[in-house]
Each structure stands twice: as structure tokens, then as C-alpha cells.
Amino acid sequence: MSQIELDQGLADELAEAIGAEHVLVDPDLRAGFEHDLTGRFDGQALLVARPATSDEVSRVVRLCGKRGVPIAVQGGNTGMVGGAIPRPGEVVLSLVRLDDLGPVDTLAQQVECGAGVTLERVQERAREAGLDFPVDFAARGSATIGGLIATNAGGSLAARYGMTRAWVAGLEAVLADGSIMRRLRGLLKDNAGYDLTGLLVGSEGTLGIVTRARLRLTPLLPARAVGLFAFASIEDAFALLDALRARAPSFQAADYLHREGMELVCTHRGFPQPFRELHDTYVVVECAGQDDPTDELGEAAALAEDAILDSAIATDADGRRALWAYRESHNESLSSRGVPHKMDVTVPLASVPSFERDVRSEVVAALPDAEVFLYGHLGDGNVHVNVLGPPPDDRTVDDLVLRIVAHYGGSISAEHGVGVAKARWLSLTRDDAEIAMMRAIKRALDPQSLLNPGRILV
């Protein structure tokens, strides 16, 4: 019973600090914060705290710290690795109320915002000013900037623009002791001491809670063309990638999917098949520029014409969206079929075809009933491995796939992070000295292991 009394004490203190209506104890109200989109991760929270300012976040951290109650930090809850889902007894600290979005600083090409602002709102604000925030992915309407930063989110444009870390000019974060670090000047050159901003980016809430950010923007490229191309294999698709790199400066994304993904998405979403026949491999290509890049896309495609089995190009917004939807509907369509084992990994680009062959054959050998869906980003060797069939808690397929990744010199996480999903496999692709460094840094900055414990490091 002392546990419950203690919790009520914490709830009362939190209510005083941030307002009773922002401390959710009722199971019905908590429910939306306790499970993720993939359906694979859930956990019962002690309560959910929804502070509205950095100072309130600091108060929540101090109150939890005083009682040693661990915190699960949550943004838009679109993560894929269970990092934002509470483990039993954790307080969920939701940042969605830190949703202040500043005006665009057009001289510096930067914008400042709270951690709870969605990616889509930042993109819209930037575009109104003739600029753009060049990190993009399907969950843009829900994913928050704090979450993007915590996970160093990637997405379709990463091969051209880099990951989120490259676009963070400054941060504010609440540390494990409740102190607040602010580094929001947005200076382009600043070598005064360690790059704490870069360290916090991608640390998955384990070293500090990002509460505010100053983001870099890039000139808006208003003219876009999207093409869908079909190939007999992923090797054949490399011919188009080479041509785009060599001849199309406007080239900014090339995502691929395979036959089984196309069938799944068309069935689930009711989309028409894009071409008369089904093909082994499809690539969605986007080009963007000040001027219409359609010709440039067409010229690059012409160079790869021997490899291209069929194609469609769209320049209007609806048409572009329709082509992207074949790729972007994968997560939702997979979830409609069951709880997939999702493994977001990188291997060196040249190894992608062999990696995919090995994954298909070894998974099916180990689990004959499993279904394998592979898709990803052609430019950077990032493959999203999804397996339907094994129960959520079964680790056979995760272990098998991540070992193949290590064999090819890849990384167990390309862009989703480690979370709880992959923590046990970290040593497959980070060496002992690196893991010792990570542990030392975690202990130094969060000696109580208060912030997102069990994520990244078990």
C-alpha cells in the first residue's frame, strides 16, 4: 500500500506544480500514452504529466527525482522502438503542450519552437517564409520536433540533406537534476567547448529532455516532380540511382519497395496497381528545384531506360502524393495485418541486394510462416525490415536479422533509434570501448537513471 500512497503524494505534488488537469491518473486518460502505433510496445504508467513550459518540465523532473521515480519522455508517440512507451511504474512526461512556434528568422534562416510542435507545423511555417525544413517522413502530422531531435530522425530526404542533427542550430534541455541548459543562439560557427547539442540529438531522452529547439531552414524548392519506376531487381534500380546522382542536381529522394509491399498497400488502401504488371522492385523518386525538374528527372530516367520496366511521373500535388502513398502507406498497412517486428537498419549500399537475399532466405528457413517486407531509402543503404508472423515477444527474427546486419558491417539502427526494442543488440555494431563511453556519459549526466532508463543501454 505504501507504493500507492507514495504515488498519490507524487500526483499531488505534480498537480500543484503543473495543474491538476495536466496530471492524468485515470486509466482511461492514460491509455493513449501507454501503447505505440506498432502495437508491439505497451506498459502501465504511474501517471501522465503534461507540463506546458520548460520550467514546468524541470519541476516534474525534480519531483520525480526526489522520489526516484523514472520518467518516460514522450512526444508525438510515433516512435518505432518503444522508447517513449512507459515501462511499468514510470511517469510519462508528455511534451505536446510545449507547442509554441516562433516567427521565421529569414536573415539567419532559422526558426525556434517548443519540443511539442509537429514536424508538419514547422514545415508549413517555413514554407510561408519561402524556406523549408528538409527532414520529412510519413508521420509528419503527429511526430514532434522534440521526438525528431531525440531520435535524430532521418527520412526520405536524408541522402541529400542529412539527418535531423544537421538541422539543429540550438537546443534547450532539462537535465536529470532539473537544471536547464539553453543554447539557442543559432551561431553557425561555435567551437567554445563540447558539442552538447549534437550529443543530445539522438540520445533518445536518456541524457536530457529537449524542451525547445532552434532549427535551421533551407531555401524552399517549390517545383517538384515525383516518379515511380519499376525494376526486375534492386540491383537494376541502382542504375537509376547512378543516373540521378550524376545528372540530376534536383534529385532529393529515392525510396524503394518490393512486390509484396505493393500488393499489401494496394489491398489495404484500395489503391489501383500503378502498372499493368506487378514487378519485383519499385522506386519513388523526388526531384525539387527552383524550376520545374521534370525534364531533369526524365533525362536521368532515360539513361537508365534499359533497367526500367515501367514508369509514371507526376508534377501536380495530388499526383505526387498518390505516388508517394505507395511507399508511405507501408507502416499503416502492415499494422493492419498484425504486429510486425520492425528492424530499421543500415548496411553499406553495395551490400543491400545480398543483405536482402540473406534476410529473406534465413527468416523463412527459421520461421516458415513468417512474411518478410523490405523497403527503404535507396540512397543511403537504409533498409526497413518488417516481419509478420512471430509473436511480439519472440526475439528469434530480431536476433537473426540484426546478426546479418553486423555481418555486412552495418548498423542495427539507421534512423529509428535503439529504444527498448534493440538495446540488447547494441554490442553487435558498437564496440566495447564505445559502449563503455556511453555508459560513463549516462552515469555522469543521469546518476539516478531517471530519464528513459533501459532505452539504448540495458
Next chain:
Amino acid sequence: MSQIELDQGLADELAEAIGAEHVLVDPDLRAGFEHDLTGRFDGQALLVARPATSDEVSRVVRLCGKRGVPIAVQGGNTGMVGGAIPRPGEVVLSLVRLDDLGPVDTLAQQVECGAGVTLERVQERAREAGLDFPVDFAARGSATIGGLIATNAGGSLAARYGMTRAWVAGLEAVLADGSIMRRLRGLLKDNAGYDLTGLLVGSEGTLGIVTRARLRLTPLLPARAVGLFAFASIEDAFALLDALRARAPSFQAADYLHREGMELVCTHRGFPQPFRELHDTYVVVECAGQDDPTDELGEAAALAEDAILDSAIATDADGRRALWAYRESHNESLSSRGVPHKMDVTVPLASVPSFERDVRSEVVAALPDAEVFLYGHLGDGNVHVNVLGPPPDDRTVDDLVLRIVAHYGGSISAEHGVGVAKARWLSLTRDDAEIAMMRAIKRALDPQSLLNPGRILV
């Protein structure tokens, strides 16, 4: 006497570990490692150790650690903040023998090299493969990749390409306990745990000793044009910057200098004055592309013609070098006149003119005989403040200038780092929580304070 016996013991152990000829005890042999280019920093080393491999570096670190002897890590010794110069009794660990340079991986557009390879050798190797390493500055012939990484070197191309951190795809480093972390896969997307590579970049040898790196390369832009433009003020020069940003995608560098710097350089180097009259402000602009960017540079200049008082453009290599020399000869010319107080700082771009006015008036008010030389990088607010006159140990001018930097919301170091020169002023532009984080990380990774103690953090 026990001190000397102890040192001889260390020297003997080091000689056994890396070869007697690579342990320099003789004062004549040590001398070149004990003072810097600026003439402001020197210190007597216990000895100089010159290991040739990462394993040898590890052995040196373990042997020094066993006896608690601190280490000064040194590359090409071109630093400006005294970071690589031994404090009395330190062992200099010179990395110049780690000079292995691998072949260019043209598919990944990367190259791997030892920490002791010079910037110039990397640039040459990349260019032979049709690629380039886009960090560049005057000391390219001596500065080593390890030093560039330790200081997150900037340079003239940073406004277009970013600083060194953006071009490090992977690192190997020897840590304070002698362990070696290796992360040399060069994956474009890798979110498996903390960004230790990014943390080590710019940590000035205080958290680990970079022994090897995998560098990203960019397509070589073989056609170049360099222009020298004269203005009545730095405000007027912004008109050219705006025009270049808006109209010249080939624009990659705009460095500026003032009248007093032009006079100094022409006198010291025997250069002709570039124009009939002396002007207040000069800007060296470089454009680069696949095709000759001279027209683009000319068109941008035409947009700023009301502000431009005189100009010269060069497209051949000798002519380009001659125009750059007006800017790149500053350090050497200043050193010929005395020991300058060098303060490499950033302020927000819009504040550069007021900042420069304040610095000139306040320095002369405080020290009437001081001479102030200001130059820097126009695109990113990076001003190199150089003051001749006050004795090397006098801190008046440093304190005064760095407080003006803080007043304008800048950083006490743009690209040179903190070293020993600025450590006492770190709190001017980093807040308490940040400094506490830095100290905690330093303690966690180097509990004995063995690696470059007193640099960054006092």
C-alpha cells in the same frame, strides 16, 4: 631527484613501447614541440613521444596514466589557442607519424587516414579521384586531420560546407584508459546510440585522442573564379553577400579584411596594392562549379555595383592564389610584427559592424598604443580579432573583447577552439548547466585528467 628518476623510468618504458628514437628527451629535439606559431604559448615538456600506430598511442597513454603524467596531444602544431603546447611537465604526444592515407572509396565518397596526415595531402588525394575535402584554410600544408577534428576546424568554406564535424564519417580514438574505440564504417545513417564521433570532434583532445578518421568527400568543382572587391565599409560589403547568396549557387567563400590588414600584408609580403587607392574593407570571394562560374560572380557583383568601389577577378590558378594571399597572409604578417592577442569569435552576422566599432573604440580607449586588426568570414559572422601591443600575458584586451562578444550574443570561439587561451572565459558564452555537463563528461571519460588538462575547462 625522485622526479627525475621517475621521468627516466617513464622515458625507458616509452622507449621500449615505441622505440628509443621516437622518445625525445634532448631539449634541442623537444624545442619544436614546445612553442606555437603565434609565439604566445610555450612550455617545457617532460619529453616528446612520437608513436606510429594507434596501438602505440594506447601504450603511451597507459604508461603515462600509470604514473599520472598528463599528456599534451599535438598534431601539426598550427593551433592558435595554445591547446597543443605542453604545460610544464607534460608529455607531448605527437601524432604526425600516424600518416597513413588510404585510397579513395569513390562509391561511398570517403577516404580513411591516420591523424597525422596533413589537410593538403587529403585534398590532393581526393582531387585525384575527382572529389574534394571541403574544409580549407591557410595552414593546409602543416595542419593535420587529427588537429582539424580535435578543434572542429572551420575555414573559408564553412558557410557553404559546414565545419569539420560535418565531414567526419567515422573515427578511431584512444581513450584515457588506453582503450581504443573504432567507428570507421562510414555509414550515412547510424542511430545506434550516442554520437560519440560528434562529441570527440571539437573536444580538443580532452576526451580522447583521435588516431584515425574516415572522411566524407564532395564532388570536385574544378572551375573556379576568385574576386577581390573593395568597399567603403563592411555594411556596404553585405550588399555583395546578399547578391551572391541570391544569384550565385557557385558561391562558396567570402572572406574580408580591412585597410590596416591590407597595408600590413603588402608591406610584409612585398605585394602590390591591389587597387589605385586604399579602401576601408576588402572581400575575397570564391565561386566554384562544374562550369566556369566567372559569369555568375560577375552578375552577382553587378547587382552590388553601387557598393563596390573597385574590383579584380582571377580565373587562373596563379591569379586566384594571388588574390587569396591578401587574406591568407594575415597570420604570418602579424607574427612578423609581434605576438598578437588572437581572438577568434562569432557574433550574429547583423551585429558584425557594431561589434567591430565597439572593439576598435574600447581597445584603443583601454590601451592607446594597441593596434587592432580585424578580418574574418563574411558569411557566418566569424571575426578574427588580432591586437598587437599588450604583452602576451596581459589579459586586459582578451577580457574586454570577449565581453563585447558576449554582449552581442556571440561565442568566444568560432573555429579555433578554447585551448588554454580562452578557458577562463568559457562561462561568458556557455551557461552554468552546460559547463556542469562538460565537467561531468570530462570526469566520466578522463577521471585522472590525463588528456590535455586545463584546455577548455580550467
